[in-house]
Amino acid sequence: MNEQAGTTGAGMGEAAGGDDGTTMGVADAAVIMQEASDRARRQLRVSHRATFTIWGLGLLLGYGSIWLTVRGQQPFHGLPPATFAVGALLSSASIMTGVAQAQADSGVGGLSAVRQRIHLLAVLAGFAAMFALEGALAHTGASRSVIGVFEASAPVLVAGLFYFTTSAVWLDWPVLGLGIWLLVVAAVGGFAGPSGVWAVDALAAGLAYLLMAAIEPWLRRS
């Protein structure tokens, strides 16, 4: 070790000449590394915490308010026009998520960008197929109850598969857990009936998202 380069004792902060006109000691280098790394991670990676919070609140409020309007329907005669407001709420959540992702991805190219595009296409195709299938169910004479269960469970199913595949691409284990949980909720929630399924999905899926938002910083650190 050499003393001049500031490697010992009080010399830690002393300068080692940099050829960019500035000087840097070992301690300075460590500080610069930490700051640059923190800044890059903060700016280049989207905050999952914000995304999970948006979706958790969207599901809790959206599905919860639908349940409040359809509970007690005997027989079940479908969703009220207010459903469009819920659709708008969840669409806003999607747009906010997309904007946050786009800001983080700005300027980033290569394999990640290709993966993101394929992933986005998969989600869009999943939702398009879901709406087509709902049309087919109505066309073949499925009852309002069957369609009601489908309308509540199918988006959760698509979201669950989305997180499942996300975890495969990025090897993100907490997200894998969320994906599995959403698939279970989608599969089991329907047994609560065309009204109850909205309450089950609002609580089970919405709270799961909020839990993920709460523990996300801890998961990233560990």
Added chain:
Amino acid sequence: MNEDGLDPVIHAPARLRIVVTLAALRDGDDLSFTRLQELIGLTPGNLITHLRKLEDAGYVTAEKNGSGVTARTSVALTLAGRAALERYTMALRQLLDSASSRLLSPHRRPGKRRFGAPRARRLCCRGRRVPSIW
């Protein structure tokens, strides 16, 4: 390598920031010149100068795609660059550890430590706290 074992190509504030920022990307990813400039806070001229030095050392690649208004220069860390950063980080850690232990040694009695290493590390840097990047 200089006599401290620190790679002189990386051991300059601007180039250290560039390499660390590019290392935050996932394998196979690159970053546009303008976004890198925004993250590092250098003028285009300065950034080009430092990128050229890193490119000459084989630590980064810069590739220009398109032409005119659609032109995009993307910068990526090479495998050699990533390995060099790892070596640099290890060398830096050793220097800090060595400084910490030197600070500890005059006060140490067998079987009884007066300071913990983290505290010594904080003290050795003139009151500035050295972050735990490792």
